[in-house]
Amino acid sequence: MSRKLAKEISWLLVTIALLTMFSPHTADALTITTTRKLVVLDPGHGGKDTGISSTTGILEKRIVLKLARMTSKLLSDQYRSLLTRTTDTDLSETDRATFANQNKADLFLSLHLHAGKNKGFFFYFDTPDNTPATNETTWKTQGLIHRDKNRQTAELFAKNSQTRNKKVKTHFAPAPVISLEGLQMTAILTEPFTITDIPGTAAEQDAFLAPYAKTLARCIETYFENKF
Numbered sequence: 001m002s003r004k005l006a007k008e009i010s011w012l013l014v015t016i017a018l019l020t021m022f023s024p025h026t027a028d029a030l031t032i033t034t035t036r037k038l039v040v041l042d043p044g045h046g047g048k049d050t051g052i053s054s055t056t057g058i059l060e061k062r063i064v065l066k067l068a069r070m071t072s073k074l075l076s077d078q079y080r081s082l083l084t085r086t087t088d089t090d091l092s093e094t095d096r097a098t099f100a101n102q103n104k105a106d107l108f109l110s111l112h113l114h115a116g117k118n119k120g121f122f123f124y125f126d127t128p129d130n131t132p133a134t135n136e137t138t139w140k141t142q143g144l145i146h147r148d149k150n151r152q153t154a155e156l157f158a159k160n161s162q163t164r165n166k167k168v169k170t171h172f173a174p175a176p177v178i179s180l181e182g183l184q185m186t187a188i189l190t191e192p193f194t195i196t197d198i199p200g201t202a203a204e205q206d207a208f209l210a211p212y213a214k215t216l217a218r219c220i221e222t223y224f225e226n227k228f
């Protein structure tokens, strides 16, 4: 580092210190943003990875992105939300986990679709052989450390979704979901409805997705209110 640069940096630090001391509003704003709970919504797939598709050409990657955007907008101002992707981009499972971990999310919700009938699924991470979680585990088994909380959260989401939409039978279950394995916070993956029911036009899709987005937003709020 050159001397000139070092001098400039130290002036910058003095300026920041002074600004912090004499602007209580800045400090208040910082406090508010850091204490509001954060949910990371993860629209699955993206880019070349389209996910599943319907016979009419509807792609999972597009629908889950729409659903994530709608859910995020419906969350109360008390909570913050971030999306792992906001466009049609390719994203690895590690990228998604790293994003949530680095942002210190309080809850991670991965959004996918299935091709069954009248069912809503809520999965939490577990290995097929129920390997017990230990402190020595690699980052890939972080999900096991949170297993009990994740199971309770999947159950909470499934039960609340069932109450809100009687037509869809909801289930919660353990699964070795790769996209949930490296997460350092409560994390679940949902497939709230089937791709075969999704209508064709954008307006019809919005109308179809709205109640699901509302249910997911209310589930997220209930999760935070329960202080899990």
Ligand SMILES: [Zn+2]
Pocket (backbone or CB within 6 Å): 044, 045, 051, 052, 060, 111, 112, 113
């Ligand atoms: Zn998927």
